[in-house]
Amino acid sequence: MNARLRYRDMHTENGNIAKTVAVVTATAILCCIVPMIGIALRNSAIATTRETGVLQALSTWPEYLYDCSTVLAYLFSTVGCIVLVAILAAIDLRITDSRRTVFRDVVVSAAPIVYVTGVKWLVERPRPITSVGSGLLPGDPSFPSGHTAAAVIVSVMMILTVRNLARKRFPDNETNKRRVFLRRAVLGAVALVFAVACSRLLLGLHYPTDVMVSATICPLISYAVWCVWQINAR
Template identity: 55%
Template sequence: MGGMRSKTTYDGRARAVITLTVLVCLLVPVFGFQLCRSTVIPAAETRVLISLSKWPEVFHDCSAMFAFMFSTGGCVALLAMLGIIDFRFVRSLRTVLGDIIVAASPIVYVTGIKWLVERPRPITAAQSNLLPSDPSFPSGHTAGAVIVATMIILTVRNAAYRKMGDASGQYRGGGEASARSTSDNAEQNIIADYTKRAVLVCAILVVAVAASRLLLGVHFPTDVCTSAIVCPLISYTVWIIREHLRLAKEQRNNA
């Protein structure tokens, strides 16, 4: 039993990510309360929003499109479509649901922080017909973009595994030692290449959505930056925990 426990313990990187995520999640509400009390930071951020409002109208039109796409209803529709695509690769409803949970997990935290901190929207949002009714901090649309981006990455990763002949579309590594032993494997390199490209494209998507919230003047820069940082950490941490539990279950079944 002692040997089995050692095989299923978190590796150094996993522990570091989990620890960092917990610390960031604890600091975010403290940061939010400080923003609510401050007058200097909101004033500086408001000046940025006013300058962005002078950008060409085409940018504001694109921002309005993002506002609808990454609203609550839009994110649900996008996740549903990506879930269908994901299922075509993994042929497992359980895996697809697991991927959706990993992707969508940050929304619970973001919603809770919004109503805990209750930061008012910037004055530039006063006349916007795209203004949601919830508080400003952190940005829900940016969180939605991270959620959709995470689901895209997981789907692309599953597609890569499917292409390599693994019908389950699931990670088969077992920690640092396993990662080293497969580093020269051509299939693992191809899968890593697929994943890196998906991450790059999705990072651009998240930045675009975050910028759109500033162009519309409905969020402060600190609102969107907070979501863009904390949401990927939460999803990655949930993914690490899910994979750890799955590997532990596999080892118990094979024991």
């Protein structure tokens, strides 16, 4: 029986390592491709024209959506993101009573920001013409969207905090309740990222590809870091 359990554990461990290698490899490849996509978009007059047309069409939408987008612009600015993550970290610490766990969750959540900042200054895609004169215009380049990245960071931190709460609230024999609890958090997180991404377009501060790339690559980076951390923790 012990030999069978050891074999099962070893098989599971090998499967986790294989999954981690696959996730990290795929994420690394995508991270290498993204700057090339950004440079191609920056140099494409056709892409710029078409995406600008989308932003101009969105500018006719109701005024209250612009007001909501303005709130999100401040909420998911650099300062706003730091404050939100700090609040979630404090809640996470209250739930887990473990600084190591909170540190892990913050690192996993915030990991994409280094990459996004680097790509911004590597690609240096100008902001769309629809951003001219906006008092909400940041001073950094357009690709990829920093606010969308901030929304992903906050969302991932929220998911990890809810995950810790679910593990504390429901015992090991109630895994289904844990999954339902976590699934709702994931859906809320996806909705949050979608709302922030759309708000950047409604304000005319980003091209559609800026927010799409950020909303895609940032969760993958966080997931890759999570997988590596889990393997090293074993």
